[in-house]
Amino acid sequence: MSSIAKRANGKWRARYRDDSGRQHARHFARKVDAQRWLDEVTAAVVTGQYVDPKAGRITFREYAEHWRQAQVHRITSQAHIEGMLRRHAYPTFGDRQISTILPSEVQAWVRLLGTSDKRAKRRALAPETISVIHSVVSAIMRSAVRDRKIIANPCEGTRLPSKDRKPVIPLTTEQVDHLRELMPPELQALVTFTAGTGMRQGEVFGLTVDRIDFLRREVRVDRQLLTRLGRRTEFGPPKTPASVRTIPLPQVVVDALAAHLAEHPAGEHGLVFTLARAPITRQAFGHVWRPVARAVGLEPGTGMHALRHYYASLLIRFGESVKTVQVRLGHASAAETLDTYSHLWPDSDDRTRAAVDSVLGRAAADRLTRTLDV
Incomplete structure (x- = not known):
């Protein structure tokens, strides 16, 4: 009417x-x-x-919190998304009515995220981080469109900073040894174990004695320790189905584990590695890891994942196939392995030269020998 x-x-x-x-x-x-x-x-x-014009009067923060609570996310993802919204989205859009947010304002916000401001004590975020934050906000806006809160998603068409993916540069063995030496005694074996198995941080924090087979020298990975909001820890499934795997343990790792457990008996729930006899949270470990990493001379932002890269580089250096490296690391596909480590595999140029020289070079040598005989 x-x-x-x-x-x-x-x-x-x-x-x-x-x-x-x-x-x-x-x-x-x-x-x-x-x-x-x-x-x-x-x-x-x-x-x-x-779309009812009044429907978009809800604030971005209010709608985003309803959206966040309704999502079926992994525990780690829940905490990560909550932190990104609270630190990077809510300060700009939190109190705004969702229908008033314009594409030009989203573009300006993205630019702000990539800009440093010493007075505001704000550091520029990496392009990859900005892309993830923008994708979360865009997902919220898409949901608002489906719920008839707004007509269109203001995040569509945003120009994001180009990603400059740097090739992985593995740690040296000397750096790994130095990291181990500088860690607290109860975490020294953790460095050796991670460098010798390539397991992810949560998988290592969640390692329990019953997952280790000392006789067969192998470890079973079928869960990880997750940190919930409020720094509560609990066991959860690994990152992907492909992350469920059995990893062979080198003797140096078996010896390090045995010595560690003799000196530091398993903690709550049989956890092999603890900090002050408590399960290790990512935040608490970061406070220990960062000063040690600085002392070793690692670039700012280098985390425990560097030990996983070190393990991968060892497998590649000693001739393991892409498939083997994929399985050991628990990657979902060989493409993921190649995207990360392809530059570490030996270049084929030398093999090409050797192949041609082995055939044509031999023929040329035979001709030269016959010429000299004549």
């Missing part, structure tokens, strides 16, 4: 009632503009794209 009427002040009032009976009205200087607006509303209703 709609109508257009001229007001005493000369304006044209266009109004309509939605399916719930609520009235919506706007005023225009010209009747033709009022009619165009009503036509647009009618078309939106007919095509199923109608």
